[in-house]
Amino acid sequence: MTPDKYLDKILKPQTFADDAPELKEVRQRRKDIEVSLRKHFPKSGPSIRWGGSMVKNTMIRESYDGDLSCYFPADEKEAGSTLEEIYNSVATALSKDYDVERKTSALRVKDRSTKATKGFAVDLHIDVVPGRYTDDDEEDVYIHQEAGTKERLKTNLQVHIDHIKDSGLTDTIRLTKLWNCQNGIGAKTFVLELLTVKLLAKKKSLGLSEQLKHVWTQFRDHTDELAVEDPANPTGNDLKPALDAVRASLASVARTTLSAIDKPGWESVFGKIQEEEAAEDRKAALRAAAVHVASPTRPWCARG
Amino acid sequence: MCAGMRRPWHEAQPELVDGIRADLLARYSSLHLFINEAGDAEVRGTFPVLSPEGRELDRYQVTIELHADYPDSLPGVRETGGRIPWREDSHVESDGKACVLIPDDRWRSFPKGAPFRCFLEGPVHNFFLGQSLVAQGEKWPFGEWQHGAAGVLQYYRELIGTENVRTVARFLYVLKKLNLKPHLDCPCGSGLKIEKCCKSKILDLRRKIPAATATKALTTLGIAASPYNGPRLR
Numbered sequence: 001m002t003p004d005k006y007l008d009k010i011l012k013p014q015t016f017a018d019d020a021p022e023l024k025e026v027r028q029r030r031k032d033i034e035v036s037l038r039k040h041f042p043k044s045g046p047s048i049r050w051g052g053s054m055v056k057n058t059m060i061r062e063s064y065d066g067d068l069s070c071y072f073p074a075d076e077k078e079a080g081s082t083l084e085e086i087y088n089s090v091a092t093a094l095s096k097d098y099d100v101e102r103k104t105s106a107l108r109v110k111d112r113s114t115k116a117t118k119g120f121a122v123d124l125h126i127d128v129v130p131g132r133y134t135d136d137d138e139e140d141v142y143i144h145q146e147a148g149t150k151e152r153l154k155t156n157l158q159v160h161i162d163h164i165k166d167s168g169l170t171d172t173i174r175l176t177k178l179w180n181c182q183n184g185i186g187a188k189t190f191v192l193e194l195l196t197v198k199l200l201a202k203k204k205s206l207g208l209s210e211q212l213k214h215v216w217t218q219f220r221d222h223t224d225e226l227a228v229e230d231p232a233n234p235t236g237n238d239l240k241p242a243l244d245a246v247r248a249s250l251a252s253v254a255r256t257t258l259s260a261i262d263k264p265g266w267e268s269v270f271g272k273i274q275e276e277e278a279a280e281d282r283k284a285a286l287r288a289a290a291v292h293v294a295s296p297t298r299p300w301c302a303r304g
Numbered sequence: 305m306c307a308g309m310r311r312p313w314h315e316a317q318p319e320l321v322d323g324i325r326a327d328l329l330a331r332y333s334s335l336h337l338f339i340n341e342a343g344d345a346e347v348r349g350t351f352p353v354l355s356p357e358g359r360e361l362d363r364y365q366v367t368i369e370l371h372a373d374y375p376d377s378l379p380g381v382r383e384t385g386g387r388i389p390w391r392e393d394s395h396v397e398s399d400g401k402a403c404v405l406i407p408d409d410r411w412r413s414f415p416k417g418a419p420f421r422c423f424l425e426g427p428v429h430n431f432f433l434g435q436s437l438v439a440q441g442e443k444w445p446f447g448e449w450q451h452g453a454a455g456v457l458q459y460y461r462e463l464i465g466t467e468n469v470r471t472v473a474r475f476l477y478v479l480k481k482l483n484l485k486p487h488l489d490c491p492c493g494s495g496l497k498i499e500k501c502c503k504s505k506i507l508d509l510r511r512k513i514p515a516a517t518a519t520k521a522l523t524t525l526g527i528a529a530s531p532y533n534g535p536r537l538r
Contacts, residue, residue, distance in 0.1 A: 282440065285361050288356070295426050
């Protein structure tokens with residue numbers, strides 16, 4: 001099998017069918033969240049729409065989420081006069097029904113009803129991003145920044161979507177996201193997407209495997225020179241700190257990955273192709289694996 | 305650096321870092337040793353559950369914390385993909401830390417000084433293999449310890465080969481002493497001196513259970529005084 005064919009097969013199980021239960025669940029949760037937000041802000045009529053991998057066509061099963069923008073009109077004050085007030089009032093609105101994790105600009109929504117059964121609030125894979133349009137054209141928005149040097153950030157959801165979706169590189173981006181996730185690198189998805197698009201700007205004619213090797217070679221050999229800019233705000237959104245945080249990890253894992261491609265080969269990067277397996281076969285394979293364990297150990301729990 | 309402040313193990317013992325990285329590269333290419341923002345070492349990535357032939361049966365997102373006192377302390381394992389509930393019956397603490405083994409039993413699969421891969425190939429593999437089986441409706445393949453102090457007692461009952469709590473307490477008391485005194489009454493309760501009874505068994509146990517571990521077990525079991533005078537169990 002050629003490397004490109006292998007990578008196609010790796011992507012297949014990472015792709016959600018339109019009627020996949022995970023997607024149905026996320027869509028239903030989105031409806032619930034939208035109802036909740038509209039009920040809480042009846043006068044201002046925020047624009048609520050999907051962003052992120054959901055509409056960029058870069059979603060992978062291994063780590064999926066939907067960015068749900070909640071943008072208020074420029075002259076509307078129901079949610080607050082300042083961006084921070086808007087951020088806080090959206091957080092308050094969501095907190096009535098969900099556990100909310102405050103991120104830099106987004107609010108991660110979690111299902112608190114699962115605490116009793118699972119011991120933690122299950123992640124609903126949805127980030128709500130509150131913001132306010134800069135003017136009546138309703139294109140650019142300002143969003144609040146909880147951390148960092150700036151309190152607000154100008155951005156444009158559609159520019160982000162178009163930049164990635166129209167890059168012609170969505171499959172390569174999905175594979176770099178899978179690589180990032182499987183290897184615990186922790187690079188922010190947005191930064192990784194921008195890096196991939198930038199590094200492959202003149203390599204679009206290459207196959208998937210050569211594109212990936214090029215990206216990883218750049219990560220390995222030119223780690224200090226890597227830089228990205230936000231296409232919606234090239235001068236105002238400093239992505240350097242987010243990139244600096246993972247620069248060494250990107251270089252180190254890229255080195256390991258490139259060396260693994262040389263020997264033993266691509267299968268050591270993303271694993272063997274997983275064939276569809278009946279539940280009974282899988283159970284039998286797990287049981288057989290247990291039989292072959294040389295040094296059995298039993299789990300414990302300090303609580304008791 | 306302030307006087308008395310210890311350098312992190314990953315700086316003081318670079319050969320350990322190299323060893324872990326080499327093991328990961330050779331056997332677990334999707335796991336990597338990183339130094340996090342706090343300066344602590346952790347292994348992150350995805351852990352594959354493999355069949356004996358090397359076929360991947362499952363895969364878990366993990367973070368394995370190698371604390372400041374590594375390699376003396378056991379690494380802390382966390383499943384970070386949200387698949388495993390943080391519940392006692394899943395053997396996960398309320399902070400998300402997985403109890404992959406009872407610490408007293410580390411001599412069996414990951415004794416002090418053993419390479420890090422032994423931890424991955426033994427307790428970590430067994431834990432995630434067990435989780436995959438449990439998710440399929442099966443039982444834990446090698447059983448599971450009871451929770452908390454009950455599990456510690458269960459462990460020592462099996463290790464020593466007794467159902468008697470006082471016998472367990474007496475053995476732990478002998479194990480916690482730095483020197484073995486053969487003239488003491490044997491902890492098995494036979495009425496003979498150690499020299500004439502379980503000396504070889506005790507020597508074997510001392511190789512497995514360090515004095516500090518025995519002391520901690522006595523505390524966990526709530527045994528406050530010498531059980532030779534009749535153990536006081538909480």
